[in-house]
Amino acid sequence: MKESIEILIRQDGLLISSPFKQEVEFIAQPVSELGSRLVRYCTPKSPAGLDVLFYIAEDLLFFKKFTLPLQTADIKEAISYQLAMFAPFEGKMLHSFTTVRDKQGYNVCLYAALEEAIVPWLEEVTAQGFQVAGLFPESQRYVTRLCKKKEWALLLPGRFPKLLIFSDKKIKNRILCHNELSIEELTALKAGDVIYKPAAQEGSGFQDAGLLLAAKALHKELNLLPPSYRRPDYLRYVLIGLCLLNLLVLVAAGTAKEYNVITLLNKIEEEIETLRPSVKEVEQLRIEEKQLVDTVGRIEGIGENFDIIRFLEKVTKALPENSYLDQIRMDDKTGDIQLQGYTEDIGALTAKLDALGKAKLKSTSRRRNQ
Secondary structure: OOEEEEEEEOOOEEEEEEOOEEEEEEEEOOOOOHHHHHHHHHOOOOHHHEEEEEEEOHHHOEEEEEEEOOOOOOHHHHHHHHHHHHOOOOOOEEEEEEEEEOOOOEEEEEEEEEHHHOHHHHHHHHHOOOEEEEEEEHHHHHOEHHHOOOEEEEEEOOOOOEEEEEEOOEEEEEEEOOOOOOHHHHHHOOOOOEEEEOOOOOOOOOEEOHHHHOOOEOOOOOOOOOHHHOOOOHHHHHHHHHHHHHHHHHHHHHHHHHHHHHHHHHHHHHHHHHHHHHHHHHHHHHHHHHHHHHHHHHHHHHOOOOOHHHHHHHHHHHOOOOEEEEEEEEOOOOOOEEEEEEEOOHHHHHHOHHHHOOOOOOOOOOOOOO
């Protein structure tokens, strides 16, 4: 990773510092020959191997907090329109913003600066072979991993002290103060769980902001650097490439799995078609078996057939002379045989009933002996 040089743009001049050099150099206004002075400052290191980070003092930046409706179609376009209305200066502007969505809308924090006041210094630095890595508000120097998942605030001194309120790494508001507030007043304002201040005195209640400067700044948001000076974000491209590669792998895996499933389904379908005739044959045999069982059941339910021929032969022999049968009937429930006929000798018929087995005589006419 490249080493870097930090340049803080203030009202009275430029403050140059670097982690690899203990000396801090200040160039008072009006600033001239920034590129050559920067080369001398970093000697013996080569400009080609160094990044330059510009920070703009909060006093020189326009800040505005506002809310956009949730139905906003193009947030960037809406913010550009708001910037043209709110900015206190005319001309081309460098700007950047953060947005946080909630139930009411998009909470926007907007920073802006005049392009003509900054770009000449960027040109001088890049002309000497340096790479400009970013252009951030001064407060972004303090946004580090130490602030992760914290509600915190930063009180920066100046002509008008400024209270910057953060949630994690996102700025929520910047409040301009007419005088420097005490820790008690800031606590009453619910500025945050921790309040930092540069060169905070022990016992003042403030945390020393130097603790944040000792860590590496995140530089994730509010980069005001013009697009023409921004280097390609290779890490982003690599991540996008990896995401696409993972997507292709997932699609390929899904396709292979789908192919295996389709192949298995086709094989199962073939097996089903092979077994279908056998299944139909078995089903037909089951139907025939059921029909046979039903037939056997009906036959068994009928029982032994009554031998009507022998019975009639027996009755004919048993009847006395001058007798005849008129009607024969079988009761389907009891199995009894009912005979109706005529005889002249009822006594003889009564005597011969025993030859017919268990029999009863019922006369319907005493005169005619029916």
